[in-house]
Amino acid sequence: MTGLRWGILGTGSIAHTFTSDLRTTGREVVAVGSRSADSARDFAGTFGIARAHGSYQELVADPEVDIIYVASPHSHHYEHAKLVLEAGKHALVEKAFTLNAAQAAELRDLAAADGLFLMEAMWTRYLPTMIRIRGLVAGGALGEIRAVTADHTQLITDDPHHRLNDPALGGGALLDLGVYPISFIWDILGAPTSISARARLQEVGTDTEVATVMTHASGAISTSLSSSRGVGSNTAVIIGTRARIEIDPVWYTATTFRLVATDGTVIEDYRTPVDGRGMQYEALAAERYIAEGRLDSELEPIDETVAIMEGLDEIRRQIGVSYPSLEA
Structure with missing residues (x-):
């Protein structure tokens, strides 16, 4: 089919x-x-x-x-x-x-x-950029992965009635912005073994800034920062013992990256043109899986989606954010 x-x-x-x-x-x-x-x-x-x-x-x-x-x-x-x-x-x-x-x-x-x-x-996981990055990591080009860091920071309206600020609508930086770096870190390092989160909340109770530090089974450490009140670098870095990958702004889009050796030599400068924003790749993957008779994604299995949501639940617990619709 x-x-x-x-x-x-x-x-x-x-x-x-x-x-x-x-x-x-x-x-x-x-x-x-x-x-x-x-x-x-x-x-x-x-x-x-x-x-x-x-x-x-x-x-x-x-x-x-x-x-x-x-x-x-x-x-x-x-x-x-x-x-x-x-x-x-x-x-x-x-x-x-x-x-x-x-x-x-x-x-x-x-x-x-x-x-x-x-x-x-x-959709980020299905972009050619991320396919190549995943291949480099799996192939050992970076050596042992020691750390991953990513931020997703935007300047969004402070209108308390906007859906992104409304706790009744799951507002806040975490679910709308933070899900990107958290999912990326999960993709590269696997599920965390520990999560520590801090946040800044606004008067209505939603988070405007969220920072996380996570440890992973390999011993690697990851950090993420999300903000709905200011624009940062919107970059991501994967740091290994042999090399690092520097993903350019905006890192979760169809952007460019460099594989850089520990001495600063650029080993690979990745650039691939993509039509539009690149959301078609996830749709094509879904069609392919269905045609093959599969009911799940190999790049983000549904069990992993559930596990990531569990991680986001734990972050919300630590920072004290709740959604009224879940308590009704």
Whole structure:
């Protein structure tokens, strides 16, 4: 089975970017769904999509749709992904995958029980840049990995009613920004054996800055910094005994990197052009897995997605951030 028929759940900016990137591959987007019929029609008109549904229920019931990209805010990923899976569709769910690990595990188990493909849309992992970096690390080009550091820092509105500042909507820097460096560190070093986190909170109770120090089974140490109140370097570095990898801004996009020896010699200067932002690679990977009869991703297995959510839960526990919807 190839050339799956895609449906898009949500019509926000990330849905626009994903759909635009997916269209560069010639893939078929057959339907879009929104809470607003007007928004669905506008989105469909922009991308030449045949069917616009004025509700998510109509979208998931569409018999012409094989797989649905869930692009709603992460506060609603659980309910919307569940809706997709219960309708018998495969699902690619934006990050952060859910609000907590319990929700993620429930979706994982539901997909497995129904024989459906479920994957977190951590698109960074599927970029050619990251494929090459992963190969260099696995091939021993860096020697023993001693440390990994990454930051994700942006200047976002301080409006307390904006979804990224609203605890009722899972607001804060951690789930929207911090998930990138945490997932990257997990990818390179594996699950941490210990996590220490510190944060700065705003009056409404959400985090504006989060820093982590983690140790890993190999003995390596990782650090991450996320901020929604200021722009930093947005770089990442993997440090080994033989060489290091320096990933340029913005490190989690289709950017450039250098493999640098301990004496400062540049061994490799990696540059590869990518159409659009590069979100098409995760979609192509999902199609390939499904065509091969697989229900999981080899680059980020669903069990790892759940484990990362457990790590984010622990960080939130340490910094004192809670979401009212999880306590209801």
